[in-house]
Each structure stands twice: as structure tokens, then as C-alpha cells.
Amino acid sequence: MSGIVIIGGGFAGIWSAAAAARVRGDTDLNITLVAPNDDLVLRPRLHRLLPDWSRVPLKRFLEPIGVSHLRAAVTEIDTDAHRVVADDRPLTYERLVVAAGSRLSRPAIPGSELLFDIDTAEGAARLAGRLHGMSGFRAVVVGSGFTGLEIATELAERGEVVLIERADTVGPDLGPGPRPVIEAALTALGVEVRLGTTITAVDETGARLLDGTRLPAEVVIWTGGMRANLLTAQIPAERDPLGRLPVDRRLRVQGDVFAAGDVAAAVADGTGRHALQSCQFATPMGKAAGHNAAADLLGAPLVDFTPDPYVTCLDLGSAGAVFTAGWDRQVQLDGKQGKEVKDTILDVIHPPLDDAEEILRQAGQQSNGVSG
Numbered sequence: 001m002s003g004i005v006i007i008g009g010g011f012a013g014i015w016s017a018a019a020a021a022r023v024r025g026d027t028d029l030n031i032t033l034v035a036p037n038d039d040l041v042l043r044p045r046l047h048r049l050l051p052d053w054s055r056v057p058l059k060r061f062l063e064p065i066g067v068s069h070l071r072a073a074v075t076e077i078d079t080d081a082h083r084v085v086a087d088d089r090p091l092t093y094e095r096l097v098v099a100a101g102s103r104l105s106r107p108a109i110p111g112s113e114l115l116f117d118i119d120t121a122e123g124a125a126r127l128a129g130r131l132h133g134m135s136g137f138r139a140v141v142v143g144s145g146f147t148g149l150e151i152a153t154e155l156a157e158r159g160e161v162v163l164i165e166r167a168d169t170v171g172p173d174l175g176p177g178p179r180p181v182i183e184a185a186l187t188a189l190g191v192e193v194r195l196g197t198t199i200t201a202v203d204e205t206g207a208r209l210l211d212g213t214r215l216p217a218e219v220v221i222w223t224g225g226m227r228a229n230l231l232t233a234q235i236p237a238e239r240d241p242l243g244r245l246p247v248d249r250r251l252r253v254q255g256d257v258f259a260a261g262d263v264a265a266a267v268a269d270g271t272g273r274h275a276l277q278s279c280q281f282a283t284p285m286g287k288a289a290g291h292n293a294a295a296d297l298l299g300a301p302l303v304d305f306t307p308d309p310y311v312t313c314l315d316l317g318s319a320g321a322v323f324t325a326g327w328d329r330q331v332q333l334d335g336k337q338g339k340e341v342k343d344t345i346l347d348v349i350h351p352p353l354d355d356a357e358e359i360l361r362q363a364g365q366q367s368n369g370v371s372g
């Protein structure tokens, strides 16, 4: 096999595949997406604990646009030999797009295998299964970033929630803009917040904190941050602290290798700020990387990755949601209006299915109105 190989079946991988298919046109360029999963997982939906609602069959996106899906996990990348190994099978490539995403980084503490998470559809299903039919449960949520806040506020409707944060403020990485809205929501929902501490051990009955306090709980949920897939270590490039590969404005790492999504540290604006690990960036990065991998191979013009202005929308359970704009996260909407925006976002991240024309049309919509 040769042509374009894309590693990963997340947002970045599928949109790379579609953008490459669009550039391919009537040529006989092979495009193969390698991923072990049958479904794209819409990770931003996972905190609602409806794992099946978060799954999208890859077949219905890839087949109509003529992209092959090899159900396998890549274990080796050899950029000198232009080859990857997927489930013991070597595949050569002319252009490679690395889009293998991220995974939750877990703490090395006693009982860590008992921790719940909402990082994957399987993780969300395990948590939903544990809480099924339970009312009045106690949950400890560790970490008050986006994921921790979303699951803590989601569960507060149904049980008692304690939110643990190592820093001395809630949502330390979210900045002061949305904090008053977040704090008001946590108070309204009765979430108990413990700052300046973390968990040191977990067992079947709860968690222990730094000062030795025991918190009884039916579930302890870890949300302590994402790291880029370890496959990135096999590409000769200096990775950032999140394990991401440096890319130029065309999302090229080096030579024939492009990267997109949570594995790529792409410059996101004129000040040199980097894209965040989010589907908001993974989707346009995928489109640009796939376009460029195919265009590079076929001698067509490449596009720059210039993302749309940065926004966030944080779900706050029955307290609504907070929508912010800009890197300083100025609040634009909260409460019910914020929730309407959140629900719309959770709808629009679902890719079109079964309709080649629509998939390819959307693949051609690069960020900032650039047509690919």
C-alpha cells in the first residue's frame, strides 16, 4: 500500500481523510485511515453519560468518500523507511498524517485502577453503569478544568458531589473571566469544593486527601488532564510538555509527515499562541493537514492553518452553561442562553453521514472562510 496513511479515527483523522479525498478528485490516490475503533467518539458529549449518543460509525463517513478503514492500532512509525506497523502489518506511505489524539494522564497512586473517567466512551459507559439506578450517591471529582467542571455539575443533579482542585482557585486554567459564573453555578448546585489539595489513594469506598482526610464515595472520577498519544515519541521532533509535535503553518512536522488534532502543537494566532487540545481545533487542523498531505503529493497548492477566533462553551449541568470569546475568555452568555449554545455545539460536532457530496463540501470549508 502507498498513498496517504492517516493514523487515528477521531475528529482530526476523519476530517483529514475527507479533505484528502476532496483534493484527490478523480486521481487513483489511495487514502487509508488506520484506527482500532469502529466509531468516532464525540468526546465533548461524554459528560452527559449517554455513551451511545457519543458514537458515530466511521463506516458511514469513510465509505461514501472512498477512504479505506484499516481496523488496527499503529505500534511503530519509521519516518526514514516511510512505513508504519499496524497490528504487526507493515504499511508504506507517501504522506503520513498523525492524528492519534490524546488520552487522560492517570496518577500513580494506590487504587488508581479504581478511578472512573469520562475520557473514552468505554470510560463513560463504566461510570454510567456504576451509577445506574442509584440515587443519592456520593461522587468525588478530581480536577476542576473543563472536564471536571462538566461532570461535577452534571452529577450534582443526582447526588452529592465533592470537587477537588490542587490549585487555590476553581478552573485555574480557565482564567478569571468565567470564574464568577462557574462559582455561582457550583454553589447553586450544592457542589462542595475543596481547593489546594488532591487525592493520595482510592479504594472501593472512597478517596483519601493529602492531609489524610477520607472522603466516602461510590465513585471517584479522575479528570487530571490529557496527554498526546505516545506514538508522537517515534517521530524525530522535539515535543512540547503535552507530548505534542511541533508543526509549521501547513501542519507539516517534517518531510512527508503532517500532524493534526491533540497530537499537534500548531500556532493558532498572530501572537504565537498554540492551539488547545480541543475538537474546536482538531477539526480544522484535520481539514488543513489532510488537504496539504494530498496537495503536496499531487502538486496542488497547500493551505495555511488559520483557525477561527477562539471560543469556549462550558456545560454547567442544570445551572446552564457559560460561553466565552477570546483567549481571555470574556463571558458572552451564561445560564439558559449559554446552554442553548452548548446544545447546538453538541449537535454540530456530529459529522454528516452517508452523503459524499455533503462530507466533501464540509471538508472544503477550511477555517476563516478559506476554501480548500
Ligand SMILES: Cc1cc2nc3c(=O)[nH]c(=O)nc-3n(C[C@H](O)[C@H](O)[C@H](O)COP(=O)(O)OP(=O)(O)OC[C@H]3O[C@@H](n4cnc5c(N)ncnc54)[C@H](O)[C@@H]3O)c2cc1C
Pocket (backbone or CB within 6 Å): 007, 008, 009, 010, 011, 012, 013, 034, 035, 036, 037, 041, 042, 043, 044, 045, 046, 047, 072, 073, 074, 075, 099, 100, 101, 102, 103, 118, 119, 120, 146, 147, 229, 231, 260, 261, 262, 263, 277, 278, 279, 280, 281, 282, 313
Ligand atoms: C470529556 C471530554 C470533554 C471534552 N469537551 C470538549 C469540548 O467541549 N470542546 C472541545 O473543543 N473539545 C472538548 N474535548 C476535547 C476533544 O474531545 C479532543 O480535543 C478531540 O477529541 C481531539 O480529537 P483528535 O482527533 O485529535 O483525537 P481523539 O478524539 O483522541 O481521537 C484519536 C483517535 O486515534 C485513535 N488512535 C489512538 N491510538 C492509535 C493508534 N496507536 N493507532 C491508530 N489509531 C489510534 C483513537 O482510537 C481515536 O480514534 C473534550 C474531551 C473530553 C475527554
